[in-house]
Each structure stands twice: as structure tokens, then as C-alpha cells.
Amino acid sequence: MSPRMSAGERREMAIKAAMAEFARGGYEGTSTAAIAERVGVSQPYMFRLFPTKRALFLAAAxxxxxxxxDLLRDAAGGLRGKDATIAMADAYRRTLREDPDILRFQLQLYAAAVEDEEISRIGHARWARLWRLIADVSGVKPAEVTRFMSIGMLINVLTAFKVPYVPGEMELPESLRDWAESLRGADLDTTATVPEEES
Known part of the structure; x- marks a missing residue:
């Protein structure tokens, strides 16, 4: 690592590395040593940047x-109404395809927030900001913001479960109906196999 790199630049690298590591291992399953190794610094130096693993997780969140x-604001790019929401939705879907860690880390955040009050508070405040951003940049009514965010969460689930779909106001419901119908009667064993006890 370059000796001229500032502490701020190293903090930035640490946050990006933390997002990638926490995305795969979650909070409990990720060590600061793994994050430090990804950044290329020692673990003691990592603790100079962030005093605890928790502080690093909260910064990553x-x-x-x-x-x-930033993604949604840039995607809207001055568009308004439905044009803005379509552009933001397209950008979000593209990002999920190109960088799976974005979705993985979001899912880790949601899971952690169920048990952790501080993470829940961060999510509470940041979802409010996200809501305001979508409303402000697009100018759409609250019902349309609700719809936009609801479909975004649906897209997270569809992406995680590798459900095929066609984006679009009319196409998405139709494609999901066709997909669900195609599995009707399929012999899918979703139960774990439990070995029988030996007598």
C-alpha cells in the first residue's frame, strides 16, 4: 500500500472491503483479520481505523x-415522474446483476437488524432518506414511491432465489404468473433429509 495514502483513503478501502466480506459471512461469520487482509493492512492497523468490528459493520451499513x-440519484439524472422511476429501477436491477455483493450485504443488514437495535435504527433513518430521495428526484406521489420501493424489495427476493422475470409494469406480473404456473405440480423436495437413527 502506498505510504502517501491518507487515513481517509485507507478508511474508504476498509469500508469497501468490509462490505464485501460481511456480504458473504455476515457479522458473526466475518473476522476483522479477513477484512484487514483484503485491504492489505495489519489487524492492529485496522483497529486504528475502526476501534471495533461493530464500528466497521455500522460504517459499512x-x-x-x-x-x-447515489445510484438512484444519478440514474434519475434530472428526469421526472415515471421516466425517473423507470431509470432508477433499471439502474438498480443492473447493479444487482453486476455486483451481487450489493444484494448479499443488504440481506445481511436486514437479518442483523431483526436482533440489533442500533442496526435497526440506522436502517430506519436511512430508509426514510431513501424514501425522500425517490420522492424528491421523481416528483411522484406517495403511492408510487411505495410501489417503487415494494417492487425493489420484490426484485431483491427474485434475484436471491434466481426467479426469472421480465421487468415492466405489465410484464413483471405476467412473467411471475407464468413462472409460478410452470412449477405447478413440480416434484420439488424442499425438505432436508434427516438420517434415520440406528437401532
Missing amino acids: DRCFADLE
Whole structure:
């Protein structure tokens, strides 16, 4: 690592590395040593940048939402109404395809927030900001913001479960209906196999 790199630049690298590592291992399953190795610094140096693993996770959570805001704002690019929401939705779907860690880390955040009050508070505040951003840049009514965010969460689920779909106001419901119908009667064993006890 370059000796001229500032502490701020190293913090930035640490946050990005943390997002990638936490995306795969979650909070409990990720070590600061793994994050430090990804950054190329020692673990003691990592603790100079962030005093605890928790502080690093919270910084990564905040950055995840900030990145989503930047993505949507840039995608709207001055468009208004439905044109803006379509552009933002397209950008979000493209990002999920190109960088799966974005979705993985979001899912880790949601899971952690169920049990962790501080993470829940961050999510609470950042979802409010995300809501305001979508409303402000697009100018659409609250019902349309609700629809936009609801479909975004649906897209997260569809992406995680590798469900095929066709985007679009009319196409998405039709494609999901066709997909669900195509599995009707399919012999899918979704139960775990439990070995029988030996007598």
C-alpha cells in the first residue's frame, strides 16, 4: 500500500472491503483479520481505523445506503415522474446483476437488524432518506414511491432465489404468473433429509 495514502483513503478501502466480506459471512461469520487482509493492512492497523468490528459493520451499513442513494440519484439524472422511476429501477436491477455483493450485504443488514437495535435504527433513518430521495428526484406521489420501493424489495427476493422475470409494469406480473404456473405440480423436495437413527 502506498505510504502517501491518507487515513481517509485507507478508511474508504476498509469500508469497501468490509462490505464485501460481511456480504458473504455476515457479522458473526466475518473476522476483522479477513477484512484487514483484503485491504492489505495489519489487524492492529485496522483497529486504528475502526476501534471495533461493530464500528466497521455500522460504517459499512451506512455506506451501503449512501451508495444506493447515489445510484438512484444519478440514474434519475434530472428526469421526472415515471421516466425517473423507470431509470432508477433499471439502474438498480443492473447493479444487482453486476455486483451481487450489493444484494448479499443488504440481506445481511436486514437479518442483523431483526436482533440489533442500533442496526435497526440506522436502517430506519436511512430508509426514510431513501424514501425522500425517490420522492424528491421523481416528483411522484406517495403511492408510487411505495410501489417503487415494494417492487425493489420484490426484485431483491427474485434475484436471491434466481426467479426469472421480465421487468415492466405489465410484464413483471405476467412473467411471475407464468413462472409460478410452470412449477405447478413440480416434484420439488424442499425438505432436508434427516438420517434415520440406528437401532
